[in-house]
Amino acid sequence: MSLPTIRRPAALIVSASLREARERRKIGLRRLADKLGVSPARLSGWExxxxxxxxxxxxxxxxxxxxSGAEYQRFMELAKHLHDDNLITGEDAQAFSLMWxxxxxxERVVEWAPFCLPDLLRTPQHFDRDPGADESPSCRELESLERTVRQQAMLNGPRRYLFLISEEAVRAASNEADAEEQIQRLRSAASLLHVTVRIVPTTANELSPPHAFTLFExxxxxxxxxxxxxxxxxxxxEKVLLDKYSDTVGALQRQASTEAAEADTLDGFTWGRAS
Known part of the structure; x- marks a missing residue:
């Protein structure tokens, strides 16, 4: 069995943008390939x-x-990074779509949440209450769309999800205005066969990066x-970084299993464990 192909981030943004630009102008792939003097298979691979x-x-x-104009400049700036393993994106539609x-x-998405619950498990009220003072309405709208699409995908499967949530994050959620509804949302997610929720003891946080992250496998x-x-x-x-984050996930899972797998009770909330 061949190993999964690593898709570099800038290449994914450029490929999706090229396809969208062609479709926006209602030009077929074969016709464009003929005009460019390349095979349809090669153009399809680029897209x-x-x-x-x-x-x-x-x-x-x-x-x-x-x-032309700003769109052309954005394309060509990204093209400089097509072979880069890593990329920092800003707040535009292409950047938001890259997560999706x-x-x-x-096949599996792993979320580590050290300080607050992951976006995929948040209630809509949380985002309505705290939309982000520094964000423009268009950015908030894009974030809301991305979050809605990802939440629906999580609920419907078939992709597997593993949420590693620190005790600190759960306790913070229990003090929020919509705590009861938020806890019910967590219970519902944990009951899904393809979703696993693990509570990581605070003592294990020193094993992990201080920031939340999402690992795609x-x-x-x-x-x-x-x-x-x-x-x-x-x-x-970059492989060395992927290995680091993968090892971190394994360590957090072991810590959660050792100290919390059987108790599964925190602040009166009994955590279900998906298989």
Whole structure:
């Protein structure tokens, strides 16, 4: 069995953007490939992210499609990083869609939440109450759309999800205004066969990075890790970093299993354990 292909973040953004630009102009893939003088299979590979084009190829496609101005500059700036293992993105539609793209490529998604509950397990009221003072309405709308799509995917399967949540994060949630509804949401998620929720004792936090992160796995192999900052998201596919985060997940799972798997009770909440 072949190993999963690592999809570099900039290449995924560029490929999806090229496909969207072509479809927006209602040009068929075969017709564009013929005009560019490349095979349909090669152009399809560029659009799917399975093959990485050279920057001149990207410029050639953009020129034929009539892309100009700021959009062209954004494309070409990303094209400089097509072969980079890691990428820091800003707050635009392509950056938000990258999280969803990696999720679609993954068989299992692992979320580590050291200080607050993961977005996928949050109630809508939480985001309505704290939309983010520094975010523009368009960014909040994009985040809301991404979160809704990912939450629906989590509920419907078939992808597996593992949530590793620190005691500190759960206790913080129990003090929020919508605590009862939030706890019920966690119970519902933990009851799903393809969702596992583990509470990690506070003493184990020293084993982990201080930031929340999302690890994407395929065929038991890590393919990408993402973590958000205030104004950006970092996507990492460098093997040494993936191995580090994968080891961290394993350590947190062992700690949760050793100290909390049987008790499963925290602040009066009994945690279900999905298989």
């Amino acid at each position: 799917l992210g399975t093959h990485i084009p050279h920057p001149p190829n990207v410029a050639h496609i953009l020129g034929f499609l009539g892309i 793209t990696y999720e679609q490529l993954a 395929n065929r038991r192999t890590s393919i990408a890790v993402a973590f958000k900052n205030v104004h950006c998201t970092a996507y990492l596919t």
